[in-house]
Amino acid sequence: MEAESPQKVQRPFKICNSTREIRKGIVALSLEDLTSKVREKLDIVNDNNFTVVLEADGTEIDDEEYFATLDANTSLMILAPNHKWVPPYPTCNLSKDQVDDANNKGDELAGLVGRLKTNLCHLSLLGGPELELLSDMDPDSLADLTYPDKIFLDQLKEASGRFLCEKRQAQDAMDLLRLYQEKEAAESEAN
Structure with missing residues (x-):
């Protein structure tokens, strides 16, 4: 008798780029499914590698087992090879123009x-x-x-x-x- 594998269900995820300027919603069945949809939604060239991390703390998601434990509507960040995760805090921009008026x-x-x-x-x-x-x-x-x-x-x-x-x-x-x-x-x- 064959052991039945649990049926996978598509779950919604919130994805963003490393600057958090682009945000999209994706429904995915697996990590592989998510990465293919990310390439499509964010116009990422197939030969360009990227990393999927939790937006909240930067934890890398690199296997299907961990992906399966994620809750629906989890916020994920897509990092290009040369980008690093940074916390979601406003940047401190102290530069300003001097005005004579x-x-x-x-x-x-x-x-x-x-x-x-x-x-x-x-x-x-x-x-x-x-x-x-x-x-x-x-x-x-x-x-x-x-x-x-x-x-x-x-x-x-x-x-x-x-x-x-x-x-x-x-x-x-x-x-x-x-x-x-x-x-x-x-x-x-x-x-």
């Missing part, structure tokens, strides 16, 4: 607040001018139109003021240390 401060402030609302940990990476802009802001002026969460704006203003104060204290300490070292060097040359 003083009226543009409101736009700059609104953009800065928007970036920090997305990922508040970037506050510690800001420089003096950005921290000054945040610590001098009027939360009421932004709370009306741009960001209705006034509590967040108040806390952001207070935190940026603290970071600015700490940066200034650290800079003052470095300046004092530099002066001390210059004095020591001058005294040692005199002797």
Whole structure:
């Protein structure tokens, strides 16, 4: 008597590319079926290798047995040979254009607040001018139109003021240390 193999059922999966800019839905029966459909949906040339990983943590899926354990609607990432998995966090883009127009401060402030609302940990990476802009802001002026969460704006203003104060204290300490070292060097040359 032959052992019956469990009947495979097609399951839906969410796939994306390594930048998470392209997202598609695919229904697949097996890992092999998924890879062939990925090639078709993402226009990947047949001779081009790619890796399938879990979008959440980058675990590579390279065999049918592991693939069979995945739940329906699992998010998968397709990595080209030269790409690596990165966590799904917003990137910290601190580059910006300098504008001579003083009226543009409101736009700059609104953009800065928007970036920090997305990922508040970037506050510690800001420089003096950005921290000054945040610590001098009027939360009421932004709370009306741009960001209705006034509590967040108040806390952001207070935190940026603290970071600015700490940066200034650290800079003052470095300046004092530099002066001390210059004095020591001058005294040692005199002797």
